[in-house]
Amino acid sequence: MAPAFCQVRAVSRGFRTGQSVDEGADVESVDDLRVKPRRPNVCRIKGMAETSHFSSNRRRGRAIVLPFAHARIILTRYRYPGRRPWRVPTRVDSSGRLTVSTRLNQGLMWAAIVAAMAVTPVLTLAQREGGAAPGAQGAQGAPAGGGARGGGRGAANLPPAGPTPRLPNGKPDLSGHWNNPYTPDMAARGSVLDPKTRMPLQFTRMGEPLADARASATGRGGRTYDLPYTEKGLKHWKEYDPVNNGDYAGTCLPFGMSRNINSPHGLQMVQNNDALSIMFEQNTWFHWVPTNPAFKWPADIPESWNGISTGRWDGDTLIIETKGFNGYTRLDTSGHPHSKELVMTNTLKRTDSNTIEHTVTVHDPLTYTQDWMNVRTWRIKPAGDVIMEYSCEENNLDNILSGAIKRWTPPEDEY
Numbered sequence: 136m137a138p139a140f141c142q143v144r145a146v147s148r149g150f151r152t153g154q155s156v157d158e159g160a161d162v163e164s165v166d167d168l169r170v171k172p173r174r175p176n177v178c179r180i181k182g183m184a185e186t187s188h189f190s191s192n193r194r195r196g197r198a199i200v201l202p203f204a205h206a207r208i209i210l211t212r213y214r215y216p217g218r219r220p221w222r223v224p225t226r227v228d229s230s231g232r233l234t235v236s237t238r239l240n241q242g243l244m245w246a247a248i249v250a251a252m253a254v255t256p257v258l259t260l261a262q263r264e265g266g267a268a269p270g271a272q273g274a275q276g277a278p279a280g281g282g283a284r285g286g287g288r289g290a291a292n293l294p295p296a297g298p299t300p301r302l303p304n305g306k307p308d309l310s311g312h313w314n315n316p317y318t319p320d321m322a323a324r325g326s327v328l329d330p331k332t333r334m335p336l337q338f339t340r341m342g343e344p345l346a347d348a349r350a351s352a353t354g355r356g357g358r359t360y361d362l363p364y365t366e367k368g369l370k371h372w373k374e375y376d377p378v379n380n381g382d383y384a385g386t387c388l389p390f391g392m393s394r395n396i397n398s399p400h401g402l403q404m405v406q407n408n409d410a411l412s413i414m415f416e417q418n419t420w421f422h423w424v425p426t427n428p429a430f431k432w433p434a435d436i437p438e439s440w441n442g443i444s445t446g447r448w449d450g451d452t453l454i455i456e457t458k459g460f461n462g463y464t465r466l467d468t469s470g471h472p473h474s475k476e477l478v479m480t481n482t483l484k485r486t487d488s489n490t491i492e493h494t495v496t497v498h499d500p501l502t503y504t505q506d507w508m509n510v511r512t513w514r515i516k517p518a519g520d521v522i523m524e525y526s527c528e529e530n531n532l533d534n535i536l537s538g539a540i541k542r543w544t545p546p547e548d549e550y
Contacts, residue, residue: 292517293489293514293515293517294489296487296488296489296490297487297488297489298487298488299451299485299486299487299488300485300488302406302407302408303408304408306408306448306451306453307451307453307484307485308406308485309404309406309411309453309483309485309491310404310405310406311403311404311515311516312401312402312403312515312516312520312521312522313401313402313403313404313491313513313514313515313516314401314513314514314515314516315396315401315402315493315511315513316511316512316513317397317398317399318396318397318467318509318511319353319397319467319468319469320353320355320467320468320469320471321393321397321466321467321469321471321495321497321509322361322362322469322471326509327361327362327507327508327509328507328508328509328510329505329507329508330496330506330507330508333508333510336363336505336507336508338362338363338504338505339363340360341360341361341363342359342360342361343359343360344357344358344359344360345357345358345359345360345372345373347373348372348373348374349373349374349375349376350376350378351469352375352376352377352378352468352469352470353468353469358372358373362471362503362507363503363504363505363507364502364503364504365500365501365502365503365504367474367501367502367550368472368474368499368501368502368503371472371502372470372471372472375465375470375472377470377541378541379541380541380543381540381541381542381543381544382465382470382541382543383463383464383543385531385535385540385541385543386531386535386540386542386543387418387527387528387531387532388440388463388543389418389420389440389441389464390417390418390420390440390464391440391441391442391460391463391464391465391466392422392441392442392444392457392460392479393464393465393466393467393473393479393495393497394464394465394466394467394468395415395417395420395422395441396415396481396495397466397467397468398415398416398417399417400415400416400417400523400525401416401516401522402414402415402416402417402522403416403522408426408427409425409426409427409430410423410424410425410426410427410430410446411423411424411426411446411453411455412424414522416522416523416525417525418525418526418527419524419525419526420441422441422444423444424444424445424446424455425444425445425446426446426447426448426453428447430445432445436459438459438460438461438462438475439459439460439461440460440461440463440464441457441460442457442458442459442460442477442479443457443458443459444456444457451484451485452482452483452484453482453483453484454480454481454482455480455481455482455483456478456479456480457478457479457480457481458477458478458479460473460475460477461475462474462475462549462550463545463546463549466497472502473497473499473502474499474501474502474550475549475550476499476500476501476502477497477498477499477502478498478499479495479496479497479498480495480496480498481493481494481495481496482494482495488515489514489515490512490513490514490515491512491513492510492511492512492513493510493511493512493513494508494509494510494511495508495509495511496508501550
């Protein structure tokens with residue numbers, strides 16, 4: 136058992152006041168755990184979470200901590216509806232220790248610490264009871280429910296579902312602020328499906344431990360043969376090490392189309408007859424998808440982080456094909472690789488006013504011997520929930536310059 140560094144001070148559920156908290160302790164939400172650091176303003180932690188919320192009060196020494204680890208994090212502003220957003224000066228050293236500045240001019244300061252890479256979600260109560268991981272599907276390919284921020288913003292107070300809204304041309308209107316499932320690991324148990332059958336994908340060496348691989352980027356044990364890799368793809372999966380080698384996301388570079396969709400903050404879509412605009416809260420990025428068959432991208436358009444997309448309709452399902460990637464990005468937080476030859480196909484079908492059925496298929500013969508698919512369900516967010524600004528650079532620049540975040544450089548063996 137790892138030594139305890141923090142002591143529970145106040146809780147809403149799940150912990151007892153005065154209980155010691157071990158490194159890597161799992162908690163259910165930001166309201167579950169308030170701890171008093173054993174040393175002033177310092178709490179050493181080992182577990183990891185994609186979204187870690189921290190608050191500090193200089194006079195009382197209180198803190199709310201969700202476990203995360205590694206010396207790579209992104210600091211950003213975050214707020215709950217109706218609360219004023221604040222920032223807390225923080226630093227993470229190479230041992231994974233979080234230090235909070237005591238130079239706070241206000242009483243209670245709120246912030247969110249959001250890992251862009253080398254992180255994993257906090258386990259929910261459902262997961263502890265044997266439920267699926269975020270973004271995972273059942274064995275029959277049943278879509279996952281819920282979505283971003285653990286179902287916080289946008290998961291409740293929805294009106295009864297109405298009919299699917301339509302564009303002037305009669306096609307479904309996908310416009311809305313959507314709570315798409317946070318998916319840090321696209322190969323999570325039960326989530327990898329055969330695109331032809333939507334049944335669990337079968338491949339040789341499936342589940343085989345990879346003893347010679349780097350440590351898991353999400354802190355969930357050793358890496359396995361979790362996807363049908365080619366030799367080149369397996370090499371890139373084994374070698375991915377965002378802590379020691381840096382990661383482009385920690386340097387505030389574009390996540391890439393796949394990782395944008397997988398991120399935990401939701402997205403807003405605006406659509407007309409000729410195009411779909413996707414606005415990601417993650418890093419305030421956007422992606423434009425033409426749906427008019429007459430539109431053609433320039434033949435000499437350069438490779439890019441997010442690729443270029445083209446949309447077409449198959450009945451009421453919008454099929455979005457994205458390619459032209461620069462090869463620098465990863466598919467998800469876990470670090471699943473892809474090459475420049477990746478062709479990613481997303482389908483979106485709005486089944487009613489509150490719901491979109493989403494599938495994503497990965498075709499990359501340089502990285503994977505078989506195509507594979509995820510199936511998910513998106514839910515509309517309440518009308519009072521709005522997309523917010525997200526600034527990675529606001530805090531990460533100082534952490535990159537200080538060395539708290541390892542600076543990323545393009546790989547020499549890109550493919």
